[in-house]
Amino acid sequence: MSQTALPDALGADAQRSQVAVPLHAIDLNQQQRDAETAVAELLTALGRDVKSEHLSETPRRVAASLLELLTPRDFAMTTFPNDEGYEELVLVRDIPFHSLCEHHLLPFRGVAHVGYVPGERLVGLSKLARVVEQFSRDLQVQERLTKQIAGYLDEQLAPQGVGVVLEAEHLCMTMRGAQAAGSMTTTAAFTGVLTRDNAMRRQFRLAGDLTA
Ligand SMILES: Nc1nc2c(ncn2[C@@H]2O[C@H](COP(=O)(O)OP(=O)(O)OP(=O)(O)O)[C@@H](O)[C@H]2O)c(=O)[nH]1
Numbered sequence: 001m002s003q004t005a006l007p008d009a010l011g012a013d014a015q016r017s018q019v020a021v022p023l024h025a026i027d028l029n030q031q032q033r034d035a036e037t038a039v040a041e042l043l044t045a046l047g048r049d050v051k052s053e054h055l056s057e058t059p060r061r062v063a064a065s066l067l068e069l070l071t072p073r074d075f076a077m078t079t080f081p082n083d084e085g086y087e088e089l090v091l092v093r094d095i096p097f098h099s100l101c102e103h104h105l106l107p108f109r110g111v112a113h114v115g116y117v118p119g120e121r122l123v124g125l126s127k128l129a130r131v132v133e134q135f136s137r138d139l140q141v142q143e144r145l146t147k148q149i150a151g152y153l154d155e156q157l158a159p160q161g162v163g164v165v166l167e168a169e170h171l172c173m174t175m176r177g178a179q180a181a182g183s184m185t186t187t188a189a190f191t192g193v194l195t196r197d198n199a200m201r202r203q204f205r206l207a208g209d210l211t212a
């Protein structure tokens with residue numbers, strides 16, 4: 001994840017860092033084949049006839065869907081110099097995300113509110129949404145996902161502070177199990193000035209229209 005200066009249309013001082021391809025995404029063809037076999041076995045174990053015309057393509061589709069849901073798209077972490085010394089909160093609200101709960105392999109989905117107080121560099125706003133995707137396309141728990149997003153931004157931007165709030169519905173507790181339909185889970189992670197400065201934290205919650 002090294003940062004390289006790119007003298008292009010972004011301006012001489014724009015920087016991009018390429019997000020490394022995760023190890024688990026390397027041999028997708030082999031993973032697809034292995035997952036197809038496993039899904040066919042699972043369906044058979046559940047008493048379904050995978051040779052029927054209805055289900056014969058299902059193992060391929062399920063394997064491809066899971067791989068898609070577990071493989072984030074690559075992106076470049078473009079940053080710009082903070083020449084004007086902007087020192088207030090930058091907050092992108094309502095970034096939609098979905099992930100898979102690592103206990104049941106069922107989706108949890110909702111919105112992320114991601115903000116930071118810049119240091120010497122500003123980040124391209126869309127990159128906040130891309131960082132959310134980077135860590136959500138995985139087998140996750142919401143707490144870890146929240147901390148990973150905040151930790152990555154803190155490390156990459158060296159900002160004065162980062163705030164991340166996720167609000168999500170977990171299908172494993174709304175569709176099955178507890179069947180607590182309509183329940184939502186909120187998690188938060190703060191670093192730097194957002195952990196210390198109550199006024200800044202309040203600004204984050206007000207700007208994000210957050211009650212939590
Ligand atoms: N902390 C946390 N727990 C989660 C998350 N996603 C799912 N879980 C919980 O993980 C727990 C797994 O508990 P178990 O008792 O082993 O699973 P279970 O028998 O299927 O439990 P029930 O869902 O209550 O039927 C459940 O309470 C889930 O609600 C998450 O993101 N964070």
Ligand SMILES: [Zn+2]
Binds near residue numbers: 104173
């Ligand atoms: Zn679950």
